[in-house]
Amino acid sequence: MTAPDLTSLIESLPRGMVITDPDVLSAYRYDRANDPDAGTPAALVRPMTTEHVQTAVRWAAAHDVPIITRGAGTSLSGGSTAVDGALTISTEKMRQLTVDTATRTAVTQPGMLNAEVKAAAAEKGLWYPPDPSSFEICSIGGNVATNAGGLCCVKYGVTTDYVLGLEVVLADGRALRLGGKQLKDSAGLPLTKLFVGSEGLLGIVTEVTLRLLPPQAPACTVVGSFGSVRAAVEAVLTVTSQIRPAMLEFMDGVSINAVEDMLKMGLDRDAGALLVAQSDAPGPAGAAEVALIEEAFGACGAAEVFATSDPVESEAFTAARRAAIPAVERIGALLLEDVGVPLPALPDLIDGVGAIAAENDVLISVIAHAGDGNTHPLIVHDPADAEETARANRAFGQIMDLAISLGGTITGEHGVGRLKKGWLRDQVGDDVMDLMEMIKSAVDPKGLLNPGVMLS
């Protein structure tokens, strides 16, 4: 497409807010999905206020220029990958945040990082639960766009469970307030919920009202190392059929070794799989949960079971699990899967991923939020090796096919983005695709917002 004349946009926003320097633009081409088809933005806009966003969107609408909204650029599905000729609107400078203890809410602009929201809540004696592994580097706006999950969501739910209100800028530049600080609200269509997880297709989130909880009780951690992946997965089902742990994470042998290479914390390099579980139930109830987890791990053949109530030790194991993706990434580039299945299908999913790895002769390390059936097979490959990359890409698709065949989802928490949209129709069917497209067309008739994301 022809490069748009940016003069009127530049003039209508504060000096320096619209950036066209090619060096800067090139830094905004990719997100963590490293899509090789990433384009280059026509310009980068870094608004600080809702009004700035409205100005940019109105300009784009008037000139038929598409918009890619970008948070911290940590999308693993290509949700913020740049498009040639489009504006990239980065929310990184939208960083106002207030915590209201009386209503137990945080009102934040989208550019705040998840960890910053957590910290601000904690400073006031409150807790923002959702905890993607990337919580130190991902933005709350991106969390809302993808309905991000994390480790504690097996017990505490995902982002949508904490979003009470939103301010959004629609494709025509209007700013809308949805929901608010009240805990219950049945007035009108549930638009707040529609926007959480809509991957920026319906509007740009410019403010989020988040529900906060009282602080989490101190958790006890149980770590089990297993000879085989299968034994560990059986232990997961044994636990989840009886209690609802506050965390139940899975790592396979490859990821254990990768993390041990990086952190040197003394993980068992010979283990086939590791489970890290937590209970935050207080008092005797917590002790009973810990005992139940230990017993389940033992009954399923754990070689070693270790329980601790020491917060430093607990955090070390949680950090090990969180480090798995960057650790495995040191072996090679990753195609990062995010498939989820109903829990009883978890063994079949994990076995099937093993078979897909063998069939395609690629290394696939599996880590998982096992307690909610959401897995992250990490497909290791060398992007410089076209043939291997082709095999990795084939495995990527086959894993989604497998999850769909098991009644699951192609994405539990990362979103469809650009990388997974080829499989969305297979999961949801033609009629649901049609409904999504009807809603997208009604709300953004020109298709200006995040073209190429989720829908085609």
Add this chain to the structure above:
Amino acid sequence: MTAPDLTSLIESLPRGMVITDPDVLSAYRYDRANDPDAGTPAALVRPMTTEHVQTAVRWAAAHDVPIITRGAGTSLSGGSTAVDGALTISTEKMRQLTVDTATRTAVTQPGMLNAEVKAAAAEKGLWYPPDPSSFEICSIGGNVATNAGGLCCVKYGVTTDYVLGLEVVLADGRALRLGGKQLKDSAGLPLTKLFVGSEGLLGIVTEVTLRLLPPQAPACTVVGSFGSVRAAVEAVLTVTSQIRPAMLEFMDGVSINAVEDMLKMGLDRDAGALLVAQSDAPGPAGAAEVALIEEAFGACGAAEVFATSDPVESEAFTAARRAAIPAVERIGALLLEDVGVPLPALPDLIDGVGAIAAENDVLISVIAHAGDGNTHPLIVHDPADAEETARANRAFGQIMDLAISLGGTITGEHGVGRLKKGWLRDQVGDDVMDLMEMIKSAVDPKGLLNPGVMLS
């Protein structure tokens, strides 16, 4: 409108499924809102399967006949009030239900009552938390349509927090499956969430997949009687600023006396207000919560504080609170409010309702899910007294105006229905109304589903 020729509809469904007997039809005119403007259905359809619903909807679409979907007919906002010339589709015979312990889910047709879902879950050692006061007589389909709340949702959330998947029939007769048994799913626009609380405007829910929890731990109940409403409300804020109780219910003096008249359980007839709180935290944590609640009640001037861990006593107080609406209804007909505010505004809301009662010279009894700021002012009036009814209606509107002015909502859990739609625009504004109407028009372009509900 001209009465539609029903022959082809009658012929296309099993014998007896389409009912035109005027005596039967007249029983389906009203719901619990008793809207005096209720119409009479052209016919009543009582499908048993999704295919029956599709047949009826396709017929209606082909003949431009509007459809009112009705669950158990317990809507308090007129959501299932009949419309002249429309089909009423009642889901009362859609009563298949299965509980899957492996995935901790229930898959149910919409006609099952909330209490039946709870009982089926309990039979398998699981728990379906949402508990509207009407749980013994309201249907799960209606709960989904209104995103129903209840007493325990101050801690456990509302219906939308438990809906993992839906089957819906769209206005053109297509049946769609949304979501499923997986706990996390970020694939595509969050349509499951869009349908929960959409009051039947976008489709007819024909199956619901519900998330179940492990059973609730035994709860301790703390009851406090207060000299004044204001003192009780202060106690609410004192508790909620420190802990998250499993229940925190409020009754004023009028409702206390009405319940005592009906149940004769020994409530303090002189009390200005009663609070019923519960903690279900296990062990010492629960004891600490109970002590905190007792202390807060005492510090705010409770005349009497009573704590019990006896399940029978606990249930008696919960039942007393649940009985408040039918009990007050024995004084006179009710206009039943459902306004909610952010918690710090609760005292102003309750004071303001008192002022509105005085100004309009009507009796308004206030009960509330106080812990989440959701109140039910019950406006007592005699429908045969036109002048008093006019004053009651004025008060009804003024209470919504007040809630809006306090940053709250016109409906926390009952839905907008027909009775409250005149205030929805005041709450959400023109642009949000516009967005709702865009989505409604896109999904139901002929406006056949629940015309007159929520939107005009």
